[in-house]
Amino acid sequence: MSKRLSKIDQIIDKHHADKSELIQILLEIQQENHWLTRSVLDRVSQKLEVPLSQIYHISTFYKAFSLTPRGRHSVSVCLGTACHVRGAPRLLDKVTVALKIRPGETSADRKFTLITVNCLGCCAMGPVLVVNGEYYSNPSPTEIKQAIAACK
Amino acid sequence: MAKLKTLADLTQKRQGILSKRAEKRYVAINSSGTCGLSSGSDKVFQALGEEIGKQGLSGQVEVRATGCLGFCENSPIVMIFPESICYTKVKPEDVPEIVDQTLVGGKLVERLLYQGENGKRIAREGDIPFYKHQSRIVFGNNRLIDPKSIEDYIALGGYSALAKALVEMSPEGVLDTVKKANLRGRGGGGFPAGTKWETTRNAPGKTKYVIVNADEGDPGAYMDRSLLEGNPHSVLEGLIIGAYAIGAHEGYVYVRQEYPLAVENLTIALNQARQYGLLGRNILGSGFSFEVTIHRGAGAFVSGESSALMNAIEGRVGEPRPKYIRTAVSGVREKPSNLNNVETWANVPLIIDRGADWFTGIGTKGSKGTKIFSLVGKVNNTGLVEVPMGMTLRRIIYDIGGGIKQGKKFKAVQTGGPSGGVLPESLLDLPVDFDQLAEAGSMMGSGGMIVMDEDSCMVDVARYFLDFLSGESCGKCVPCREGIRQMLRILNRICEGEGKSGDIGLLEELSAVVRDSSLCALGQTAPNPVLSTIKYFREEYIAHIEQKRCPAGVCKALVSYYIVPDKCQACQICARECPVSAISGGKNLVHVIDQGKCTKCGTCIEVCPSKFDAVVKLSGKPVPAAPPPGTEVTRSRGKKR
Numbered sequence: 001m002s003k004r005l006s007k008i009d010q011i012i013d014k015h016h017a018d019k020s021e022l023i024q025i026l027l028e029i030q031q032e033n034h035w036l037t038r039s040v041l042d043r044v045s046q047k048l049e050v051p052l053s054q055i056y057h058i059s060t061f062y063k064a065f066s067l068t069p070r071g072r073h074s075v076s077v078c079l080g081t082a083c084h085v086r087g088a089p090r091l092l093d094k095v096t097v098a099l100k101i102r103p104g105e106t107s108a109d110r111k112f113t114l115i116t117v118n119c120l121g122c123c124a125m126g127p128v129l130v131v132n133g134e135y136y137s138n139p140s141p142t143e144i145k146q147a148i149a150a151c152k
Numbered sequence: 153m154a155k156l157k158t159l160a161d162l163t164q165k166r167q168g169i170l171s172k173r174a175e176k177r178y179v180a181i182n183s184s185g186t187c188g189l190s191s192g193s194d195k196v197f198q199a200l201g202e203e204i205g206k207q208g209l210s211g212q213v214e215v216r217a218t219g220c221l222g223f224c225e226n227s228p229i230v231m232i233f234p235e236s237i238c239y240t241k242v243k244p245e246d247v248p249e250i251v252d253q254t255l256v257g258g259k260l261v262e263r264l265l266y267q268g269e270n271g272k273r274i275a276r277e278g279d280i281p282f283y284k285h286q287s288r289i290v291f292g293n294n295r296l297i298d299p300k301s302i303e304d305y306i307a308l309g310g311y312s313a314l315a316k317a318l319v320e321m322s323p324e325g326v327l328d329t330v331k332k333a334n335l336r337g338r339g340g341g342g343f344p345a346g347t348k349w350e351t352t353r354n355a356p357g358k359t360k361y362v363i364v365n366a367d368e369g370d371p372g373a374y375m376d377r378s379l380l381e382g383n384p385h386s387v388l389e390g391l392i393i394g395a396y397a398i399g400a401h402e403g404y405v406y407v408r409q410e411y412p413l414a415v416e417n418l419t420i421a422l423n424q425a426r427q428y429g430l431l432g433r434n435i436l437g438s439g440f441s442f443e444v445t446i447h448r449g450a451g452a453f454v455s456g457e458s459s460a461l462m463n464a465i466e467g468r469v470g471e472p473r474p475k476y477i478r479t480a481v482s483g484v485r486e487k488p489s490n491l492n493n494v495e496t497w498a499n500v501p502l503i504i505d506r507g508a509d510w511f512t513g514i515g516t517k518g519s520k521g522t523k524i525f526s527l528v529g530k531v532n533n534t535g536l537v538e539v540p541m542g543m544t545l546r547r548i549i550y551d552i553g554g555g556i557k558q559g560k561k562f563k564a565v566q567t568g569g570p571s572g573g574v575l576p577e578s579l580l581d582l583p584v585d586f587d588q589l590a591e592a593g594s595m596m597g598s599g600g601m602i603v604m605d606e607d608s609c610m611v612d613v614a615r616y617f618l619d620f621l622s623g624e625s626c627g628k629c630v631p632c633r634e635g636i637r638q639m640l641r642i643l644n645r646i647c648e649g650e651g652k653s654g655d656i657g658l659l660e661e662l663s664a665v666v667r668d669s670s671l672c673a674l675g676q677t678a679p680n681p682v683l684s685t686i687k688y689f690r691e692e693y694i695a696h697i698e699q700k701r702c703p704a705g706v707c708k709a710l711v712s713y714y715i716v717p718d719k720c721q722a723c724q725i726c727a728r729e730c731p732v733s734a735i736s737g738g739k740n741l742v743h744v745i746d747q748g749k750c751t752k753c754g755t756c757i758e759v760c761p762s763k764f765d766a767v768v769k770l771s772g773k774p775v776p777a778a779p780p781p782g783t784e785v786t787r788s789r790g791k792k793r
Contacts, residue, residue: 020467023450027409054468061469061626063451064409080371081566081602082528084616093753097731118453118620120410121374122187123526123600124224124534135190141729141755 007032008040012047019048023058026065034070063117071106071113073151075099076130080119083126086138091127092116098144111151155429157437159315162306165428169307178214179204179255180231180295181242185220185381186413187374192243193228199247200230207251216298219382219417222291222536223282226266231277231295238277239264282533285551287514287522290498291375291538294382299417302424305385311430313501317393318438321504326397327353330500332508334520339365339456339493340571340597340673342519342586348490351480353398355488360400363465363484363491364391366407366414367449367456370569371620373600375524375536376494380407380414383498384421388444390500392431395442398490403442406461408449418446453570453624457672458483458491460626471626472672493598495524515541519585523596529566529603530557539584546580549603560605563704564688568597570617570624571677573684574610593684595677609706610689611696615643617681625674632675635666639682648709651697656686701772708752711771715756717742717778719766722785726756726767742785744778 011028015021022044029040036059045052059065077092096102099112106113122128125137131147139147156162182188183197200215221229226240232254239250239261246264253259265273266280274280277295297304305311317326331346352360364387368376380387391403407415422444425431433441447465454460455470462483464470483489499521503511512520519541525548528534532554539548545565549555556562564574567584573594575582582588586596604613618640627633639662642655663679670676686693695701702710715726715735720742727735727743734750737743743766745756757767 018467020465022467023464024448027448027450050467057469058450061452061471062449065450081569081600081616082372082526082534084371085529085602085604085608085613087754090754093751094731094755097753117410118369118624119371119374120186121368121377122190122224123372123374123528124536125187125190125227126528128190135186137190141731 004033005039005043008043009047012044017047019050022048022050022055023062026055026059030065034072035066035068069106069110071110073112073132074115074130075112075148076115076117076120077103078118078120078122078126078128078130079116080123080126082123083119083128086126088127091129091139094141094144095129098141098148112148153427155427157429159319159436162311162315162436166306166309166312169303173214173307176212176214177255178216178233180216180218180221180233182218182221182227182229184217184299184413184417185378186411187220187224187378188227188229189413191227191241195244196228196230196242196247199244200251203247203251204255207256209251209255213255216304217300218297219294219299220378220536221295222288222378222538223280223533224535225533230264233296236277237275238266238280240266281554282535282537282552285547286538287540288538289502289514289522290386290495291379291383291524291536293386294378297383299382299384300420302385302421302428305383309505310385310501311389313505314389314392314430315436317396317504318436318440323353323397323399326393326504329508330397330503333503333511335496335499335503335511336519336586337493338495338499338523338598340370340568340595342596345492345496348480348492349394349398351478352400352488352490355481357487359402359485359487360398361484361487361489362391362395362398362400362403363461363489364403364405364494364497365456365458365461365491366405366411366494367461368408368411368494368598369453369456369624370571370598370600372528372566372602373526373569373598375526375599377411377414378536379494379498379524380411381417384414384418385425386498386501387494388418388421388425388431390497391444392435392442393500393504394490394492394497396440400490401442403444404447404465404484405444406447406449406455406465408456409451415446415448422446452626453620454626454672454674457674460672461491462489469626471628472674474671495599516583516585516588518587523584523599525584525599525601527553527601527603530560530605530608531555531603532557541585542583544581544583545575548584548601549580553603556603556605560607562603563606563608564604564610564613566594566602566604566613566681567600568595568680569600570621571595571673571680572597572600573680574604574613574688575684576688593687594680607704607706609702609704610685610692611643611646611702612704612706614682614685615640615647618643618678621674621678625678629669629671629675631666631669632671632678635662635670636675636678638662639666639679643682646693646696647702647707649696649700649707651693651700653697655697656690656693660686695772699772703771705769705771707771711752711769712747712775713745713750713752713754713756714768714770714775715743715745716766716768717783718786719764720785721764721766721787723761723764725759725761729755729759731755736781740784742779742783744781747775
């Protein structure tokens, strides 16, 4: 058994292969691998005895899941209402230019994935940029460049 | 820690904690909340601990990492008790001075105090206008509690309401009190919580569930996050009391995955409550047993709808179902399931503790108690505010919020998230409660209050919400899936300058269909942002459609940026910062924007020094011809370089 699948088994076992824990299991796998591969989903389907079609339904329905590889560094721009009225679209433009990828895309070297989120709940600090879990409140073009350059 | 087995154990425990603390003063820093962390409060927390240790004050002063303190824009905030001195925007390098001057010397560090109107510095938290006009009965304990410490919560009288309910009251008595208090759901609908509890209690079946809805999907609202992060035990205590009244022995907390810190703090709280015997088997020796499981969402707005949320708890896709039978009767695993929002649950211990009469003494005729709003957008003091129901919008926005940023003109306030609407200036004196907001064409929702100024375009706001909703519609029913998409297409056309006469009528017609025939509240309320903007700001729609003009200068296709030749001082900043190199001109030469290349990102207008103000935004009129290449700048005020 490959090393990757044994890690998946650990996650599934932790949740006692309980069908009602399916979303929680997928969340942990997504966090571990950054995406959900076909072989992993097959494994989940087999061990939980849930049809693969249902697992695909869930993994395409929720935004937290990705069926394509994501980059090592995740860059998110909040597009919540408070951020929107305070210029989030312009922040997104700047980040798009700096990363040279569009929202939802992953750079060819799989270094970055740029995603937009609907609200991070930091509405008073907007517009908000998050790079690898670090929050930036209304960053200037220079701060954006620095935040991106800090990603190795 | 030995389990607390009786009410007397809990009282004794509290007295024990208090006696140890009596002599200690403490410093609160909002480093256990996401907004605090995004402004670097964790570094201030660390610096405070180190400096206090260095000065040998560890025995007398305690540093407490609290959750959100509400005044988020002034983060990191340091509060010193018992004086309740409030320092704002504190940096780690300010810490030695705070410890030296205030904790040791008993003096104030003037420059870190909040600066009110007329530049006057305000020392005490309660004197700052932002806090002064609030009634923080639910949210106020955040500043006194380290959410990772159950002792902090017990010290404030926490879990005494639970003890009272379990020991002194019958389940029916608890239910009656909540009904009498007329507590209405804080998640959006405003449905009376007591009535809902009763339905679940009376529904057939032995197994029942109680659930906390912490999906808080409304963009622009974050009070549930702040409560769960900052005071998780208050929500948990409310939930256990509710479970007792309803007769449930299992509960769930559904938290959206965008709130990792809320999950972390809640997990700690659950474990502590179990250790103390406040959760689990035979709580406080009453014979009542209750357990809670956390369920993380995975990023879907519609999953906050009750039937969808319950599907998700079962591990299925979080899509709604028709509610011919309500979830209160048939919810999780087809068992009676009572769902309430975070803030609703957090009100329950207060009602049990202080009684229904106290609660009904606050608020308006139909809406009792307080409501937490997230006051955000173009307002000076952004943050979380808790006010009695019935306070007017004007008092919230001007007295607490300090008015509009940069002295601009108020245009509208958006309440209720994507299901709500916008309210114009003429309604500023509207008392805010469930019924008044609904009557004005908006709704309370979860309490988002997004203030917009003259630079916000109302058509763009409607477009923004429909764009959000069309992405979040689960697609199960046609009116919502297709209706919203068609409405969005029309709004996109209008924003791009392709609007046609008759579009407004078409939008209204589609709105009626989507509202009347969608399966769940997402679709039924989706037209609200469109209808309310048309109702109050029709002239903006007409300007977009007929004059191809965006009065606020937001819609990209309808604006152009232009450098006024007489004002340009050739400082070259805009040319350097322009991300697409669309600006030409060298030293001493008037800069010109290549309209073909310009992506209208607005960087040039942002970076142009305010003393020059050379870049202007035009809408609805042609861009003047550029000066011939090589035109030299006119130096202002005779200055020569």
